Amino acid sequence: MSGWGGLRAMVAAVYLFALGPIVITATVSFNAANQSRFPPLGFSLRWWAEALGPRWLGPLLFSVELATAASVLAVLAGFPLAYAVARRQFPGRDFLAALSLGPLALPALVTGIGLLQMLHLAGLEALFGLPALVLGHLVICLPFAVRTIGVSLLSIPGNAEQAAMSLGASPFTAFREVTLPLVKSGVFAGASFAFVQSFTDYSISLFLARPGSSPITVTILSFLEYGFAPTLAAVAVLTMIVPIVLIGAVQRFFRVGDFLYETRH
Amino acid sequence: MAGMSDRRFPWLLAGPPALFLLLFFVLPNALLLTASAFKSDAQVLTNELSGESYAFIFGKALYRAAIYRTFWIGAAVGALVVLLSYPVAFFLTRTRSRWKGWLIALILAPLLASVVVRTYGWWVLLNREGAINGALLGLGVIDEPLVMLPSSGAIVVGLVHALLPFGVLTIMGVLAGLNPNLERAAMSLGASSARTFVEVTLPLSMSGVLAAFLLAFSLAISAYATPTILGGPATETLATLIYKFMVSLVDWGVGSALGTVLIVVSLLLLWLGTRLGARRAGPGAA
Amino acid sequence: MTAALALEGLRKSFGAGPVVDGIDLVVEPGEFVTLLGPSGCGKTTTLNLVAGFQVPDAGRIAIRGREMTGVPPHHRDIGLVFQDYALFPHRTVAENVGFGLRMRKVGRAEVEQRVGEALGLVQLAGLEGRRPGQLSGGQRQRVALARALVIRPSVLLLDEPLSNLDLKLREEMRLEISGLQRRLGITTILVTHDQGEALVMSDRVAVMRGGRISQVTDPVTLYNRPADRFIAEFIGSMNFLPCLTEGVVAAGAVGSVVVEGQAVRALAPRAIKAGTAALLAFRPEQARVASGEAGELRLRGRVVRVAYLGGRTELHLEMGGRPCVVDVPSGTVAAEAGEEVVLAGPTSACLLFPAEL
Numbered sequence: 001m002s003g004w005g006g007l008r009a010m011v012a013a014v015y016l017f018a019l020g021p022i023v024i025t026a027t028v029s030f031n032a033a034n035q036s037r038f039p040p041l042g043f044s045l046r047w048w049a050e051a052l053g054p055r056w057l058g059p060l061l062f063s064v065e066l067a068t069a070a071s072v073l074a075v076l077a078g079f080p081l082a083y084a085v086a087r088r089q090f091p092g093r094d095f096l097a098a099l100s101l102g103p104l105a106l107p108a109l110v111t112g113i114g115l116l117q118m119l120h121l122a123g124l125e126a127l128f129g130l131p132a133l134v135l136g137h138l139v140i141c142l143p144f145a146v147r148t149i150g151v152s153l154l155s156i157p158g159n160a161e162q163a164a165m166s167l168g169a170s171p172f173t174a175f176r177e178v179t180l181p182l183v184k185s186g187v188f189a190g191a192s193f194a195f196v197q198s199f200t201d202y203s204i205s206l207f208l209a210r211p212g213s214s215p216i217t218v219t220i221l222s223f224l225e226y227g228f229a230p231t232l233a234a235v236a237v238l239t240m241i242v243p244i245v246l247i248g249a250v251q252r253f254f255r256v257g258d259f260l261y262e263t264r265h
Numbered sequence: 266m267a268g269m270s271d272r273r274f275p276w277l278l279a280g281p282p283a284l285f286l287l288l289f290f291v292l293p294n295a296l297l298l299t300a301s302a303f304k305s306d307a308q309v310l311t312n313e314l315s316g317e318s319y320a321f322i323f324g325k326a327l328y329r330a331a332i333y334r335t336f337w338i339g340a341a342v343g344a345l346v347v348l349l350s351y352p353v354a355f356f357l358t359r360t361r362s363r364w365k366g367w368l369i370a371l372i373l374a375p376l377l378a379s380v381v382v383r384t385y386g387w388w389v390l391l392n393r394e395g396a397i398n399g400a401l402l403g404l405g406v407i408d409e410p411l412v413m414l415p416s417s418g419a420i421v422v423g424l425v426h427a428l429l430p431f432g433v434l435t436i437m438g439v440l441a442g443l444n445p446n447l448e449r450a451a452m453s454l455g456a457s458s459a460r461t462f463v464e465v466t467l468p469l470s471m472s473g474v475l476a477a478f479l480l481a482f483s484l485a486i487s488a489y490a491t492p493t494i495l496g497g498p499a500t501e502t503l504a505t506l507i508y509k510f511m512v513s514l515v516d517w518g519v520g521s522a523l524g525t526v527l528i529v530v531s532l533l534l535l536w537l538g539t540r541l542g543a544r545r546a547g548p549g550a551a
Numbered sequence: 552m553t554a555a556l557a558l559e560g561l562r563k564s565f566g567a568g569p570v571v572d573g574i575d576l577v578v579e580p581g582e583f584v585t586l587l588g589p590s591g592c593g594k595t596t597t598l599n600l601v602a603g604f605q606v607p608d609a610g611r612i613a614i615r616g617r618e619m620t621g622v623p624p625h626h627r628d629i630g631l632v633f634q635d636y637a638l639f640p641h642r643t644v645a646e647n648v649g650f651g652l653r654m655r656k657v658g659r660a661e662v663e664q665r666v667g668e669a670l671g672l673v674q675l676a677g678l679e680g681r682r683p684g685q686l687s688g689g690q691r692q693r694v695a696l697a698r699a700l701v702i703r704p705s706v707l708l709l710d711e712p713l714s715n716l717d718l719k720l721r722e723e724m725r726l727e728i729s730g731l732q733r734r735l736g737i738t739t740i741l742v743t744h745d746q747g748e749a750l751v752m753s754d755r756v757a758v759m760r761g762g763r764i765s766q767v768t769d770p771v772t773l774y775n776r777p778a779d780r781f782i783a784e785f786i787g788s789m790n791f792l793p794c795l796t797e798g799v800v801a802a803g804a805v806g807s808v809v810v811e812g813q814a815v816r817a818l819a820p821r822a823i824k825a826g827t828a829a830l831l832a833f834r835p836e837q838a839r840v841a842s843g844e845a846g847e848l849r850l851r852g853r854v855v856r857v858a859y860l861g862g863r864t865e866l867h868l869e870m871g872g873r874p875c876v877v878d879v880p881s882g883t884v885a886a887e888a889g890e891e892v893v894l895a896g897p898t899s900a901c902l903l904f905p906a907e908l
Contacts, residue, residue, distance in 0.1 A: 007356055011352055011353050017349070017426065017429075018372060018374070018426065018429055018430075019371065020386065021383055021384075021387050021390065022374065022375065023386070024385075025383075028385070037396075039396070077282040080278040081278075081283065084278045088274070088275040090276070093275070096275075096283060099286050099287070099291075100282075100283075100286065102290060102291070106532075107483070107531060109489055109504055109507060109524075110297065110487070110524045110528055111290060111294060113297065113511050113520060113521070113524050114294045114297045114524070117296055117300060117521070118292060135289055136289075139285075139290045142282070142286065200376075200377070202380065202490055203487070206489070206508065220379070221490060221493070224494060228385060228389075232381065232385065233382075233385055235381075236379055236381040237382060239382070240378045240382050243377040
């Protein structure tokens with residue numbers, strides 16, 4: 001195909017653009033000197049040692065906890081939503097569908113400041129920190145679960161459950177034996193996307209965190225006020241490894257990639 | 266299970282999560298809209314309806330400039346994301362390389378990298394003592410280091426970098442949904458590969474291009490971290506202003522007004538997208 | 552006279568094995584040739600090679616005497632009608648049909664005139680301004696046809712163009728398309744798995760199997776003298792009765808066999824060794840009710856099922872342990888399931904095939 005060579009060159013350049021800065025950050029984290037320079041001077045693991053120290057590991061684990069809670073809840077809450085929208089015709093169905101995908105349509109930032117005000121107005125300041133974060137993250141993670149589970153449900157023929165029931169299975173058994181196994185990939189994909197969304201979020205976390213109870217993203221951002229330091233590079237790369245490992249692990253068992261085209265955000 | 270076919274069953278199922286969303290998503294945003302319309306006294310909302318928050322933000326040139334800046338950054342980011350992701354999406358949907366899966370995963374990597382990983386790298390490249398200046402000075406192309414940070418340009422670069430994967434995914438979705446026979450038909454009728462692209466592929470992928478642009482635009486205008494890190498006091502955007510007013514200055518009236526502007530624009534973009542037929546999947550065969 | 556299309560030694564493999572394994576075919580100008588075969592026989596790949604969407608591993612393709620090696624599709628002067636029509640959804644009917652003319656830099660006035668003509672040919676005059684999405688399946692098919700015909704290609708390639716239409720429409724379009732083709736005299740290659748289509752529309756049919764052409768001849772010869780057992784079964788229905796040969800039978804010669812204790816002489820398209828098991832083959836409509844005349848091949852069977860098809864009735868029999876189907880005009884044989892019938896088999900027009908495939 002003529003012109004394919006030119007296309008490849010263009011694509012290679014874009015890949016360089018996309019991956020370059022990430023690679024640079026990673027190399028800076030091994031810099032021997034306390035400077036953010038590229039090419040780096042010397043090689044040292046001291047920043048990594050710091051990154052794995054308690055000061056950073058604390059928020060990192062906090063983020064993992066938070067993301068786990070958010071993704072599990074997202075799947076639990078998203079399933080009934082997705083099921084109702086996919087399987088039943090009822091008045092208000094379109095509204096429900098729009099509602100469940102709503103948090104994707106509006107910026108998380110705005111929901112964040114909205115929640116900030118609401119909690120203050122309701123006198124629920126005590127919730128700031130983990131509880132408020134879980135609530136906020138659940139809001140922004142729910143659409144992912146609804147979407148992927150919805151896609152899974154739609155790929156099952158609509159009368160599969162009815163066929164099972166005609167053969168004598170109770171509605172619950174039909175659900176358990178027919179539907180549940182077939183939506184597994186949707187559930188895990190949804191949980192994975194929700195986890196990543198929660199783990200990398202700062203827009204909503206900025207407003208709902210409190211000192212001592214803040215995710216790693218917010219912690220990093222506040223340290224940036226003092227300028228860049230290689231430690232931050234190491235911590236940042238660490239925050240990238242967690243989602244990659246997770247997605248990689250889930251991809252082994254479930255074809256998460258299939259749900260990508262459906263994913264917005 | 267009683268009432269499976271009951272008309273109320275879906276609401277029984279979906280009720281609690283729906284209620285949750287109403288309470289913690291719809292309500293806060295509605296609150297924002299109303300808060301912006303009331304006179305505020307620090308954190309306390311009074312009962313007086315007043316447009317003073319809006320007058321404030323639209324009155325002062327500083328804030329008007331910030332809003333305007335936010336939108337032109339959004340447009341620039343949208344356009345650049347489309348320009349860069351189209352070739353990649355085209356390549357990924359057409360290539361028969363066995364590394365295809367890996368290549369797709371790689372272009373999505375920036376999604377998993379937190380904003381700090383991304384912008385840190387750009388900072389290292391773009392700052393006064395950074396790698397790009399170092400290279401240009403060393404090659405003798407320039408005598409004095411370029412000041413690329415902080416600037417709106419740097420924000421655009423950082424945001425394009427962050428949002429590229431969304432563009433690629435969106436356009437890939439549309440291109441992959443195109444009927445391959447359409448291109449073969451064009452070729453059989455005498456159109457060269459280039460002509461086929463212009464006459465058939467490009468027009469039919471426009472819905473995806475539009476969707477990608479709108480997506481990148483709406484994500485760019487609400488971005489907080491990248492403008493904060495790569496920008497400075499002279500390059501305030503809507504998001505950075507919102508943070509300032511909500512957290513530092515604790516003027517929630519103005520903060521809410523700014524937030525409302527974001528909400529309205531986001532909804533407008535959604536509506537526009539639907540009107541113009543922005544889609545994330547391609548047309549099938551005719 | 553230069554052949555309109557000449558295929559010589561075409562070969563193409565995709566990984567596992569050869570999909571096209573040595574195709575030789577010469578198509579004369581104005582001929583309608585069908586590539587017929589089950590899915591996987593390589594007919595679509597052959598079409599793609601002729602169109603230029605695939606490059607052959609070996610062999611040559613010549614259109615009107617011009618070598619096509621290295622020539623891309625848009626320089627081959629072909630017209631293609633796809634199975635799913637592949638109409639451009641973002642263009643009107645007129646723009647679709649005029650596309651090929653535009654690529655050939657034909658002037659606007661002439662394009663308009665020729666598009667109008669082409670649409671008239673397929674009976675879609677007046678639909679110039681519609682979009683494909685607003686048309687029915689049958690209408691889209693005609694637009695696809697018009698689009699390929701208007702450029703007056705050297706070769707028209709039809710890739711299962713009727714398979715998405717319902718039965719009635721399909722039968723109508725078969726006659727329309729072959730009628731059009733005869734009027735315009737465009738050399739046409741049709742690819743299909745539907746042998747009814749092949750028989751009705753073609754001047755010659757090339758039966759393909761395993762990437763090769765098993766037999767290429769006119770429809771009548773194909774139906775009455777299939778070259779091997781596979782073709783015999785693939786085209787129409789065929790009954791096979793086991794019999795024993797009396798001697799060697801050379802290919803194309805008439806041999807003597809014994810069936811149900813009676814001697815029959817039948818034509819053997821393939822050679823059969825002496826004394827081997829063979830199969831006597833005849834078409835269901837070639838058997839009739841026994842009239843008691845001497846010299847008839849009398850076949851005794853038990854009716855298993857009677858299938859009434861309107862004008863004709865199918866009798867499903869069990870004959871000597873073997874299934875047999877006989878096709879008679881309705882009302883000529885009064886038989887019910889379980890009854891014994893005696894039929895007169897065909898005396899001439901029987902075929903003989905070796906028992907092993």
